[in-house]
Amino acid sequence: MKNQKRRDFLKTAGLLTAASCLPLNLVELAFADDSKNFTFAYISDAHIQQIKGNKFVRNWDRGLSRAVAETNLLNPKPDFVVFGGDLAQLGKKAELDHGADILAKLDYKTYQVMGEHDYYLDLGEYWSEIFGKQYYSFNHKGVHFIVLNSILTFDEWTFNRWGTAEQRMNEMAGLDNPNGSPFMVGEKQRQWLKKDLEKVSKKTPVVVFSHSPIQKIYKGWNFWTDDAEEVQRLLKPFDDVTVVYGHVHQIQYNQIGNISFNAVMATAWPWPYPKSYSQNKAYVPKLTVPMNRANPFHERDATGWQLIDINSGRVDLRYSLTNNSNRTVAYNPLTGQPEDKDFQEKTKQVPPQEHY
Amino acid sequence: MSQKISISAITIILIGIVVVAVLQADEFTEKDQQRWQNEYMSVVAKGRELWVSPDLGSNGVACAQCHPNAANTHPETYPKFQQQLGRVIALRDMINWCLMNPSEGEPLALDSREMVAIEAYVTYERRGVSLEPGKH
């Protein structure tokens, strides 16, 4: 009996210590009483990478494990978790299995999005075996959620160009590889999406999860979806539409017509903004106040995960950044666009947000 | 007499050498330039190979994984003060730092061909950007 109590105490103490290391605003969630509001967590781009046998890159393992542990400590609990793609680095079974094992520690229902690093070895076969459908929709508390596999590309590239599956995976895995190929949702899935949306009232908030941005940012690094405009056209008739995407490993947000775009951070590593590549004039959404430049001396700097608050059908996205001050990018109903709560005004921005 | 002759002979020889040397120094052709450029670009290509190679470090993590097109390496800012090391360092030191940490590898000798190749690639991707030594 006494022992039992002690064990309980230790358990609680352990939790408390862990919780006190958390960035404060995670535990201090202010919920509107409105029953329509709810939260979910978003973890993305873990890039679990096998060295050989049961040895994996420690740095990436830690990023994902930490996000899982922190998400489990959330109080109040989120309704579900989304994993935004690129669970593996080279699409290997060992990587997907190891990643799935870490994600299995999540205390919540988890939805999966396909990333190109999960796909191009066996064209999603093993991923589907463990996670199921590559594109689907579901309803939750009055919001219609859509998950797309947006990292498909031309059939010729996928089926006819490469000698081996490994080579195909390697060619697509290199972000700056000129032999890569632009991402797309594709005709078949767009037909499915069109049908899926027919059943949805135009007043219903729609939230889309994709791995690549459903907008065109920088083709050279595949911050890009080739048929973005076609997909946007299907989403146009709805009052409130939000696209949440991974792949870019950085804070980005944008507004195109009725559609808000929010990118999520990676748990593995941050990426430079396209404009940092001086040989290219790349467009980055003007609205975006960048994340801080990463300090490589802190392994987890500029990585993290996010908590998403659905507020009257719109997204408030809280970035939980391990080595950085947290950021919140929320839809501002007055301006009709996502904005950073603290840094949107030019005069409030800080030197680490300047990328060059 | 014989001394005089030998002096003027030496003078002539010397002038000859100088003239020839001057002519040679100025006389490179477009073809030479092309050849030198090709030599340079072959080292840039070698650097790019190392940049994307999973075998440079020990854990398979390539530089390109975090630095596509060598972005965020800012060679134009070196040498500069590196806060965490507490001193002014060269680009090569930072190349080795990243090699030893995220890529968990052995540092390259500072005068090795590999180090020169990586520098050649990194600076080539940054060509045209003005020097800003010391900038953080």
Ligand SMILES: [Fe+2]
């Ligand atoms: Fe990724």
Ligand SMILES: [Fe+2]
């Ligand atoms: Fe990706």
